[in-house]
Amino acid sequence: MSKNLIISLHPDLRNHALCLLHDLVPIGWVRLLCHAWAKEQWGNSAGNAQYHFILKKYESTSLYCTLHHEGGIPE
Secondary structure, three states, rough: OOOOOOOOOHHHHHHHHHHHHHHHOOOOHHHHHHHHHHHHOOOOOOOOOOOEEOOOOOOOHHHHHHHHOOOOOOO
């Protein structure tokens, strides 16, 4: 039986995305800016065996939860 393994977002890219969200950059722009940043760091690679380098749509929930727990989302 084969399993689809979940490969995590690279921690540096995740931190970059969180910094952008802390600066109140809209999520659509965050995706574009993260894509450009990742391309500078790792070229056109989508990832490696440990991490992926493209911010997926579903990860916005995780990022916003992290910000909420840090107290960084204004109410």
